[in-house]
Amino acid sequence: MTSSKKITTRIPMLRESDPQRAPACACGIKLDISRQRLTADEFRDLAVFAGEKGLLEAHRAMVDGAVVNEAEHRQALHTSLRAFSAGAPRYTEVLAERNRLFAFAKAVREGRWRGCRGDRITDVINIGIGGSEMGPHAVWHALQTARPDLKLHFLASVDGVLLERVLSACNPRSTLVVVSSKSFTTRETQVNATAVDQWLLxxxxxxxxxxxxxxxxxxxxxxxxxxxxxxxxxFRIWSWVGGRFSVWSSIGLPLAVALGTEAFTEFLMGANEMDRHSVTAPVEENLPAILALMEYWNATKMGVTSHCLLPYDERLRVLVPWLQQLEMESLGKTHDPSGEKIDGVTGLAVWGSNGDEGQHSFYQWLRDGAGRTSIDLVWSEMPGHRYAEHYRVLLANVRAQAEALVARNSDSPYFNAVSTIVLDAVTPRRLGALMAMYEHKTTMLGHLFGINPFDQPGVELGKKLSQRAERGADPKALLAEVAGS
Known part of the structure; x- marks a missing residue:
């Protein structure tokens, strides 16, 4: 497999050569790649390529505790955070902290942990940004009820408008504040924590x-x-947990409080189920491996430059920015771990929206514009409401768009490569499996592209520049220092 193959004017779809190919299914998720732009023979070649690259072997090594973050000489054991077997690396310390987390969450929910004047906790403010906000926010948006017993608010951006809106919705005497930061040096989190502390004062x-x-x-x-x-x-997290992979840890404390420990346990169990699928299923049936291979093919063979996530379910709306951070922070690199420049395309730009709304926004560009885009259409077989007509219309729309988005003129150099991902229901367990699937897809792509998906040097540079600018210095000087080093 090389990236030098010429793109032909007529681009086949998998279903043209293999119309009987069944979707791959696991963990209540059904993946259909029949609208992707490759033949059945090319898909089989991709599976062989994955074997030659040792894709699943590298993935299993990560899960077993190999040092895979070479830049920081660390393991990447986010899978251990949702393990339920003593054989998982670091299981004892993870279980001990999980038990502390659950005991605290239960105390808050049952009214045994109260505010300083005896008020029952009714609101939780999560102060954190990046991985300390995006995962919990996506889960909360997906699983909250219409009238939650406890309300969860997210304070991420260092913007006073957001601060005022969050604080105005809360009573300080019945509010619990969770300050989350892996390093506890993130400037935005420090500023917001200080402001909320002053509000309490x-x-x-x-x-x-x-x-x-x-x-x-x-x-x-x-x-x-x-x-x-x-x-x-x-509450503890560990250096071997990347921020964008940390929702399963104590970073999920606000979720355990607001949703309950039973729901959070189900969320962990769904992810663990996907973990076990990812290390045991052959590559041709392995959901994250198939997704990784499709994106690798599209990036290196098809000239695709962006990946669009289109959930046709309000509950999954916030998965779009979550996936954007997961993939783009992990794969937005052009050098291998040794510093050598990689020849060719690596990670794609990730974007999207609620699919039904996107139809009336940017689908015209997807349908007739001058671009090449890979697309995941995601929906649930069970609606999260009792309005049958709404679900019937929504389902008709997504099924129609699955066909409309690939129905381009065969002579056009522009196209979409579409996968459909169908959940049997949006439950804590299925959501955990879905998010773990995308995590594994991302780390597998790191292996295929030859990059380290666990560091973020560009992010760290931006932090240094902003700190210098905040002190009134010229950040250009730091850039000159970096360039000269």
């Missing part, structure tokens, strides 16, 4: 009373001291 919550309203989640052992909180108010 302004409302008479000071000294020891603060400990009833604020906890921290971090890999930094000094996080509690930094926030002047007792050690028991700190």
């Amino acid at each position: 302004d409302n008479g919550i000071v000294g020891a009373d603060r400990s009833r309203h604020m906890v921290v989640v971090s890999a930094n052992p000094e996080a509690a001291d930094i926030m002047c909180l007792p050690p028991e108010n700190a």
Whole structure:
């Protein structure tokens, strides 16, 4: 497999050569790639290529605890965070922290942990950005009920407008604040935590009373001291967990509180089910491996430059920015771990929206514009509501678009390559499996492209530049230093 194959004017779809190919199914998820732009023979060649590259062997090594983050000399054991077997690496310490997390969440939900004046907790503010916000936000949006017992708010951007909106919706005496940051040095999180702390102070919550309203989640052992909180108010994550892979850890504490430990356990179990599928299924039936191979093919063979996620389910709307961070922060690199430049395309630009709304926004460009795009259409066989007519119309739309988006003129150099992903229901377990599937797709693509999907040097550079700019210095000087090093 090389990236030098010429793109022909007529681009076949898999179903033309293999019309009987059944969708791949696992963990309540059905993946249909028959609208992708390759023949059955080319798909079989891709499976052989995956074997030659040792794709599944590398994936199993990651799950078993190999050092795969070469830049930081670390393991990447997000799969251990949702393990239920003592054979998983670091299982004992993960289970101990999970038990602490669950005990705290139950105490809040059952009214045993209350505010400093005895008020029952009704609102939770999650202060965190990037991986400390996107995963929990996507899960909350998917699984919250119409009238939740506890309301969960997200304070990520360092924008006073958002701060005011969040605080105005909460009563400080019945609010729990969760400050989440792996390093506990993220500037946006520091600024927001200070502002919310001042809000508590302004409302008479000071000294020891603060400990009833604020906890921290971090890999930094000094996080509690930094926030002047007792050690028991700190929940642990680990350096071997990447932020964008961390929703399964104590970063999910707000979810365990707001949704309940039973739902959060189901969420973990669904991800664990996908983990077991990913290390046991042959590549031709392996959902994340198939997705990774399709994206690799589209990027290196088909000249595709972007990947569009189109969920036809309101509950899955926030998966779009979550996947955007997951793939683009992991795969947005052009050098291998040794620093050598990679020849050819690596990760794609990820974008999208709620699919039904997108039809009236950018589908015209997808349908007739001058682009090559890979698309995931995602929907559920079970609606999350009781309105039969709404679901009938929505389902008709997504099925129609699955055909319309690939019905381009065969002589056109522009096209879409479409996969459909159908969940049997949007439940905590199925959502966990879906998100784990995309995680595995991303790390497998890192192996195929020859890059490290677990570091983010571009992000770190941006942080350094912003810190220098905040001090009034010229960030261009730092760029000159980096260029000269």
